[in-house]
Amino acid sequence: MKTEMLALLMEKKAFETPPRSSSESSPILASPMATPLRKVFNRISGFASSWGRKTAPRGGRIFHRDVEQEEFQYASTQCLSSYYSVFVARLAIMVMLAILIGLLTILTWHFTRIYTTRSLNTLAFGLRYELLQRPILRMWNILNSTSEITTTQVKLSEYVIKRYSKPTTQAEQVELYQMMKDVTWALFASRKALNAITINYKNGFVQAFHRDHRSNNTFYIYSDLVNYSISTSESYDTKMLTSRQGWNDQFFHGNFSAIWYREPLDPVTGEKTGKAKPIPPDDLINIAGPSQVPDGVASWHVAVSKYTDSPLLSAALPVRDASNTSIVAVVGVTTALYSVGQLMKELVEVHSGYIYLTSQEGYLLATSTNAPLLKNTTKGPKLMMAVDSEDHVIRMGAQWLQNAYGNKFPPGHVVHVENANLGGKHYYIDSFFLNLKRLPMVGVIIIPRKYIMGKVDERALKTLIILISASVCILVIGCVCILILTNGVSKEMKLRAELISHLDARRRAEASSNYKSQFLANMSHELRTPMAAVIGLLDILICDDCLTNEQYAMVTQIRKCSTALLRLLNNILDLSKVESGKLVLEETEFDLGRELEGLVDMFSVQCINHNVETVLDLSDDIPKLVRGDSARVVQVFANLISNSIKFTTSGHIILRGWCENPNVSSDSGKFSPDRKKSLSALRTKLKQHGNHMKKASKRDNKMILWFEVDDTGCGIDPSKWESVFESFEQADPSTTRTHGGTGLGLCIVKTLVHKMGGEIKVVKKNGPGTLMRLFLLLSTPADGTEQHGQVDFAKHSVAVILALNGSMGRLIMSQWLSRNGVPTLEASEWNELTQILHELFHARTRNCGFDSHYSLNETLRSKVHCIQDMRNPAYVIVVDLGLLDLSTDIWKEQLNFLDKFSGQVKFAWMLNHDTSNAIKMELRRKGHILMVNKPLYKAKMLHILEAVIKERYVELQKRRTNGTKGTAKEGDSHECLEIDSSHFETCSSDDSDNSESGGTNSVSSVHTGEETREGTVKSSPSNCQTLKNCLVEFTHLGSEVNDLRAEEDQCNARPKLHDTEDTKYESSNSPEQHSVSSSAKDRDDSYTSKAANGQKSLEGLRILLAEDTPVLQRVATIMLEKMGATVIAVGDGLQAVDALNCVLNGEVYRRDSSLQERRNRLQTEISDSPPYDLILMDCQMPKMDGYEATKAIRKSEAGTGWHIPIVALTAHAMSSDEAKCLEVGMDAYLTKPIDYKLMVSTILSLTKRSA
């Protein structure tokens, strides 16, 4: 439970943080927790992988398990684990969902973002490249044009100088210069972009044109000619050749000394517009000197001037003389880079960003901003480094580049940086390298990232936010869904776990209940033995003659109580036997009708005192023979009837029985309407049950037999209808006080009925009382299905007058008779009978005057007439002896009255069990030989009718053969006798009495005491069969005879006692008892009387006792010897076998002597060494136990024709032991400690047949 709780808590926790669980599920799992939880998770990890496969079949299996209780212990743990697995499944699904959604989000974001970025980047790269390319191209153009002009100037200069080579005079010199000036002007004017063209001659003379773009003025600058001589040029030349530095210095120094003039010119025409003014040399524009062409090749450099705020690009080229050996002049062309900057500005205006060009060293050449490119120092304007630029973006860009790369630029200075962070903003930085000879340049473009990627970044952010929020939403919804979905499952799991625990509890409860039953069943021996001993000892005491009357009464009372207690014990033990499943139903054929008739006979005796009528009403279709446990069937009805009797003070008790046959509906006509209705209701109710049962019954020849026990007692409250069948349950608690009883009877009935495949319930009934209805599923013997041959009474023209007290029995009987075509008249009292007789035979009995007082009602009259219409009917009048007035002597007169009709009618007398002998004698004297004991039922009626018909037939025969009436009568009586005795043979429980035959049965013997004993003595060979059946009971019950009269008021005790003990004996005596020969008569007589006295009853018997315990051996020996038996005691099974074998061997010689002879010898020569009459065999013995010994004995007996009865002595009281005993060939068994009486009766029952 604790782990479960923890798991629940855990689950909750997991669900409270579902979004986190996706990414942090493993940290949760790994977080420190209690050990049970860790176990749970260990299990979880095992399940997680195979979850999908496992859960569904698991559920199914659990349902199976609900049915299979054997695997119960495991089921609860299984349930727990599946309970965990639900929890795991939840977690797993959530984690999976989270992972899925996360992946989706990332992928979506990736594809939207990365591809856009990449394509945009490609585009942006092109753009940037283009942007930078254009200023660089412009730069390139500028350089090109500069170089072209320089070259042109050089060529022109060479040409002019060649013309005027070696000027000797001043004039020629001037002319040369003038010429040069014109040529240069022409060039200068043609190129507006030029800033200046300078020509620096070898002699230091300088000519230059300068254009000031700011003031849009054009100047001609020249130096004073005076200071220059051509002669000096030579020295220069040599000096220049020797040392460049020296030449340079001299060159400039010389220049400094010269006077420089500047005259403004018309920019278009070149006409002199102003006076030439001398200017200081430092105001000069950058004049290219020989220093700039050291190697005689063209050179480039960037210069600054006072007049322009942008850097200037100046190129210098030497002018060589005709021989091409010496440099005569240096031509310099200066171009402002202003236009490049202009272009950049224009470009940047369209696209945002910054562009700048630097020299390789990092000096700014052009920018797209207006920031100054030059810085003013004390030495005049100087180029500015890019890192010092006033525009902070450029400065930062340059600084960034420097930081990133320092001086180690990648080859070609090509850098593409996409995400440079400049002052908090992101920029694209690209640099290109322009490799010009002597003037390598680097172009850098800085474009804010926002310009290109701004929208994309924004979109990407938005997309990401939307995606994340969407996935979080989906995750939350998903988790909630899972929670809801799995909640059902977990609830189901919880319910299932509960169910399983309930089932478990129920199983345990059942088990404990079983233990109880088991205990009781095991205790049966312990409980029964002392009771049997008590009763047995009491019997012995009662037989004692020395008791005073008071003592006798007391002992009788004690015995009564003891029997009651034993009965109660038997009930409880029966019940527990059934409950513990130890009751095994026998499967033997028996006559159901006969058993029930016997039962009714028995109870009717009890009922007569109660003024209650017991009626048996079995329908004709009930099979005669059925297979089943007769004792248990009888027990069922005995319990039901005794229960009914207990609660019925007046009225009737009807035991109805009919056979379920759904195919035949004709027989339902004989049922009363209400019963029919309820029957059909029951049928429909049992349809489904019956359907498969019917199938089974077809195959096994099974029948559903319905029975009803209907009484007119106090009834049962409908709310108690179910519970009356529970153990120790009574409909009304107060009944215990008034009626006594334990409430076990009906419970036993119910369990037995269930055991026999039937059902019992209380059914609603019209009128007072209770109606118990039950059906039993009994199989009929395959061959004996034919109905007993019914005599067709209709053709014998018999009419019956039922003069009976009990209205119900009369009614049922008359109904049955009329169904069978026998016209019936009913009379309930003497007067009615006389009236009917009068009506029938009025012509002959005029002397009776009753007709004036009593008039028959119409229906009766019509019936009478109907009978009168019959041709020569045989009248049978069944007269209840109770109709006669027995209290006074009037009955004799009444008898005389009836005698008058004896010629025309046959009388059958219904006797009470206590009818005095005087009356019987009187009846017999008058020739009324048909006498039956109450109650009247079908079988008895049949016999009466058969007897009458037979008699009539004989009479008719006799009449034809002219025989006298007297002889005929004698013949009749003999016939009757035969009929009756044959009837006894088939119907042992029948209770009719006939003085001539003297035959009787167990029940009547019990009731009639002394007389019975006489009857037994006188038993004729013809009813010996009956006698044999009775003997077993009799020997046992004989001792009870004395007090049975006193016991009559609680007679219901007897059938039960009788039943249980009867079965016991039947099982122990088995079928062999039927082989007892009739010649045992005399012996029977002697031992019955002796058994009753309990003295010397075993006289002359030789008994072999095999018992290892000395004490028991001694006790048993004395017990047996006391009763006159000769006892040979041995210590173990082996000795027993040996003892027997030597006797048997000895006996072989004498086997040829006839059986009769041997018997005689047995009776007369006891001192001789005959075989043992009986062996008492302890089951547990050393060397050889009782079972083995019995087997050996039986083996040695084989072929000799002997069967020495062996009685087992066992300390176990279970039926299984009994079965084992019987299996190995023992005949009976006794439980230790030995019960004196029981032992004697058992020995007697076994020895009488072998005697």
Next chain:
Amino acid sequence: MDVVKLQKQLVDYRASLYHEAFLDEQFTQLQELQDENNPDFVVEVVSLFFEDSERLLNELAKALEQQSIDFKRVDAHVHQLKGSSSSIGAQRVQKVCITFRNYCEEQNVEGCLKCLQQVKHEYSLVKTKLETMFKLQQQILAAGGSIPM
């Protein structure tokens, strides 16, 4: 000594034995079996019981002392003891025997040993009680009286 007094003492003593459940009706049966043919039947049987029981108790003690206990044998002994004790009606011994056999079935050595002690105890108790009773009977007989039933 007064014979009547002795007789009364015997009856009381015997009643107390029944009352304290040392004996049951089986003993009564034994006494009933005693007649002039077997005048010392009860004494004979009871002394048989003593002999047998002592033998069995010794056997049991021996069997239970062994390293590996043969429960089957122990069970057989106990069964015998139970049989003989129940035959003379020494029901307290018999009851302990029943418990003893249960332990035997469970193969519970400790239970068996405990039961053996109990059986010995009960046996000695019933032995002294019976011996006392027989002594009383002898005294009565010596005094010339008859033994009341």
